[in-house]
Amino acid sequence: MARILIIDDDASFRESLAETLSGLGHELFLATDGARGLSFLKRGGIDAVFLDFRLPDMTGMDGLRAIKRLPGDTPPVVMLTAYTSVDNTIEAMKLGAFEHLAKPVGRQAVENTLGAALASSSRTIRQNPVPGEGEFIARSERMRETLKLIGRAAASEATVLITGETGSGKEIVARALHQHSARASHPFVAINCVAIPHELLESELFGHVRGAFTGAAAAHAGIFAQAEGGTLLLNEIGDMSVTLQAKLLRVLAEGVIVPLGAEHAQAVNVHLLAATHRDLEQQVAEGRFREDLFYRLNVINIHVPPLRERREDIIPLAEHFLAMASDTPKALSAEARQYLEMHSWPGNVRELRNVIERAMILARGASIEAGDLGLVKTPAPLALPAGVPLMSDLPRALAQLEEMMIRAAIAETGGNRTEAPRRLGIRRQLLYAKLRQYGIEP
Structure with missing residues (x-):
């Protein structure tokens, strides 16, 4: 008691x-x-x-x-x-x-x-006091659990790895971590590792001194220096070259950077966040991502669920984007709401925002109708899979249904060995066993 x-x-x-x-x-x-x-x-x-x-x-x-x-x-x-x-x-x-x-x-x-x-x-x-919630919209239980994890992580200086599909809101999570941390009054700096050529990324990260290379007419402070005292997000870190990964590992281990062409190391004080849509464990197994760096980054993991797995957030997000798009936002018709809720959203929140902005421009009436969204109506619920007769014995029918769902998950995730079992709600080891059982090539 x-x-x-x-x-x-x-x-x-x-x-x-x-x-x-x-x-x-x-x-x-x-x-x-x-x-x-x-x-x-x-x-x-x-x-x-x-x-x-x-x-x-x-x-x-x-x-x-x-x-x-x-x-x-x-x-x-x-x-x-x-x-x-x-x-x-x-x-x-x-x-x-x-x-x-x-x-x-x-x-x-x-x-x-x-x-x-x-x-x-x-x-x-x-x-620590914190500012407002910004664009973070969370009504679903999945996102409420994510918010709780953000709250715990924000009180720590541990490195955070944010994972999730493209467009799911990983940078919003990173900004929330910064805004609710002790570093909130200091800079938040984000860089997309895939958007910068590999040969230039090192200079962008660590900076360079004058004359470090042809064209370096003046010294340049990298983003580690720009984020001093604050938070640095390395977005799409799964696309960083292995060579640069080794240099990043030194920063995490020793807390220093060496600008290109410099003779001495420079101490830095940043809270490092990393984000990726890739399966880093798979990349480690394939030799495309350093295992030691993965463990350094993955102290706390925050996974952002795709929009299709948190459908309670779709309409609140849509209404939020409507309010952002105009001082006099249009309302969503009942049919438009149904279309939004039934869509699979492969592009996640980013796709939803684009759909809403386009509809605001194209809609002629006082409300947004289903036709203004440009979405294809979701087909009716699937019947029993082909080859499973209605009077089939239950074990055989369940086995065929299981195989169909596994094949669909593998196809939809492109063989991603982390995302596929997550969608199916099973452990990775069980998925491997089922792949062998049904002779499925991931």
């Missing part, structure tokens, strides 16, 4: 949560505002806290800060809110909340979260 404190001024929700926790065998303490909650905590003996974001005398965030300032080990805090946003999710996790739950909360979610919280140890996380 644990001693649980609930701090919430909503009597109905507070009593419901208390009933659930009491039914799980725990001892309950109830507070209707932050001051009463803190007085319970100062007496000691509380094992976990459920804290609402909106309280009569303070915000839940102020309450969380006050809890974390209490002397000694503080109990894990589960934040509760009926109004989820990018800011409150990231900030809560950064300040040390154990979890962030959206009301209403089911009994199973309460039980699972509390069990994990009681088994956890205290964590110390820096506290």
